[in-house]
């Protein structure tokens with residue numbers, strides 16, 4: 001990979017020289033707020049240029065700094081945000097889609113995202129009050145006391161501020177489409193789990209896989225149950241890992257951290273991580289009687305500290321992650337789930 005400028009790397013060497021066939025990795029710093037970025041310092045959009053056409057994959061938070069970084073880096077490559085023709089969002093988390101509305105207004109680009117992310121984006125960023133109401137009911141039934149629920153308003157406000165959403169994408173993807181950008185042909189691979197409509201982009205001729213947040217080199221992406229997820233996101237995620245495991249890939253290009261050459265080994269580590277986590281959850285449920293997800297989250301060891309001492313936004317993530325694993329164990333027939341007096345309980349079978 002060749003460094004062409006600070007933060008910009010050329011991934012594919014133009015070959016033959018007369019055919020402009022280039023893929024670049026850009027870099028945008030995320031806002032300095034651990035509550036918003038969960039400790040991730042930057043996001044990596046990818047810019048593909050070939051035969052007069054171009055494609056931007058993910059675009060970063062809606063901040064002036066991020067927009068400025070994008071503009072400087074595109075200018076370095078002889079382009080400009082106004083000249084972006086196609087924008088694909090791997091999913092609708094703010095670090096990936098934040099600038100989408102602004103770029104759409106500026107460039108009139110064709111915005112593509114998976115159809116399952118459209119509702120997600122609308123409810124999160126355009127109709128947040130309704131979502132907040134559903135969130136309150138949801139955490140209540142999973143055992144979070146009313147006095148702890150105040151964190152949700154505080155958590156939802158700043159995120160909205162950093163997203164310029166779009167009402168509808170120009171193209172709602174389903175997975176399996178082929179998107180041509182000059183000499184590149186990307187296949188859309190639907191990889192639900194981290195988000196219900198997450199997509200990866202596979203370029204078989206260059207043996208590249210752009211993985212968004214589906215596969216990262218060190219962090220294991222957060223797989224959470226919440227009111228906007230499917231019923232069993234961990235099952236979706238593990239299936240999505242197998243879907244990409246079959247692809248012929250030389251280089252994995254994720255949206256955070258750095259690229260991965262050890263693809264199969266990384267897949268193995270991620271499967272093992274969730275296996276261990278499932279066993280830990282099972283032990284935390286115990287055999288003494290029914291427990292809520294909040295009870296289980298309290299008994300689980302979190303890298304960031306005990307559940308009761310976590311800041312509010314981490315508590316929500318911990319609860320969602322606990323529930324994703326509990327629901328998976330229910331699907332395997334190892335736990336029973338039932339509702340009583342408005343609360344959801346889990347119990348060993």
Ligand SMILES: [Zn+2]
Nearest residue numbers: 091093194213
């Ligand atoms: Zn994400």
Ligand SMILES: [Zn+2]
Nearest residue numbers: 093095213255
């Ligand atoms: Zn991300």
